[in-house]
Amino acid sequence: MKDAIILKGISAIMIDIDGTLLNGKQPLPGMVEFLNFLTNKSFKFLIISNNSTKTPQFYLEKFRNFGANILIKNILTCSSVTAFYIKQNFKGQKVFVIGENGIIEALKEQGFEIINDFSEVADFVVVGGDHFLTYDKIKYASLHLQNGAKFFGTNPDVASPSEEGLIPECGTNIAAVEAASGKKAVVIGKPNQIMFDWGIKQLGSQPSETAIIGDRLETDILGGNRAGLKTILVETGVDRSDSIHLKDIYPDLIVKDLFELIKTWETQLQNNQQEIVS
Numbered sequence: 001m002k003d004a005i006i007l008k009g010i011s012a013i014m015i016d017i018d019g020t021l022l023n024g025k026q027p028l029p030g031m032v033e034f035l036n037f038l039t040n041k042s043f044k045f046l047i048i049s050n051n052s053t054k055t056p057q058f059y060l061e062k063f064r065n066f067g068a069n070i071l072i073k074n075i076l077t078c079s080s081v082t083a084f085y086i087k088q089n090f091k092g093q094k095v096f097v098i099g100e101n102g103i104i105e106a107l108k109e110q111g112f113e114i115i116n117d118f119s120e121v122a123d124f125v126v127v128g129g130d131h132f133l134t135y136d137k138i139k140y141a142s143l144h145l146q147n148g149a150k151f152f153g154t155n156p157d158v159a160s161p162s163e164e165g166l167i168p169e170c171g172t173n174i175a176a177v178e179a180a181s182g183k184k185a186v187v188i189g190k191p192n193q194i195m196f197d198w199g200i201k202q203l204g205s206q207p208s209e210t211a212i213i214g215d216r217l218e219t220d221i222l223g224g225n226r227a228g229l230k231t232i233l234v235e236t237g238v239d240r241s242d243s244i245h246l247k248d249i250y251p252d253l254i255v256k257d258l259f260e261l262i263k264t265w266e267t268q269l270q271n272n273q274q275e276i277v278s
Helices: 002-007 031-040 056-066 078-089 101-109 135-146 170-181 193-203 217-227 241-247 258-277
Strands: 012-015 044-049 075-077 094-098 113-115 124-127 150-153 159-162 165-168 210-214 230-234 253-255
Touching: 002 230, 002 258, 012 193, 031 044, 031 056, 031 258, 044 056, 044 193, 056 075, 075 078, 075 193, 078 101, 078 124, 078 150, 078 193, 094 101, 094 135, 101 113, 124 135, 124 170, 135 170, 150 170, 193 210, 193 217, 210 217, 217 230, 217 241, 230 258, 253 258
Parallel strands: 012 044, 012 210, 044 075, 094 113, 094 124, 124 150, 210 230, 230 253
Antiparallel strands: 159 165
């Protein structure tokens, strides 16, 4: 059975948020049940998000309010990884940001100083998702880059799912700044290897025993395939099974929602136990 081959031996899981666990502000079918299933079965897991606008604490409170039994160590955002990566690999302190609270707080926690215009010299320009994007933000980012600042993007997603449909995300903002400045960003979030390497390190697992669950072929599935993880597409967000051949990106397993994944996984765990007993 193909499902058994895919799930057997998996002990650590990375889980996307938008389109996998949440649709905008609302939980998707099976969200609470799946997170509690992982906790009850003692799986190591990370809720790993390309949404740079929210802090880990925001997600912790949100999931707990829905009834999920998780800890702050179970949450990793592209904002946190971006701030860690810049801190560890580059010298400089002042950052001009296009983004919201998630990336701003992550940078401050790493000791960076946020500047708001062109009156000071920026060492870095960091672009994330921003529901309040303005002409001035693009202008100042472009000017700082032309003045020698290093350029980072938190994630490549050009759109994100919401109750209204797909709406512009970080990748759209990066494209605007790249067009205005003539500079190219180093992008941290999925599907880039930096994000997956960081997640594997936090989980303390090997790629071969780790799975990524997500709704996007170009980020969750492509990145997981490249990193050597097992990949599971859940059809509650951006992509469906009919997208696979069009995009030429192939997950190891496709489920319609998290309820189906729980059922499949519970069956596999029961089969494993029967094998041990026999």
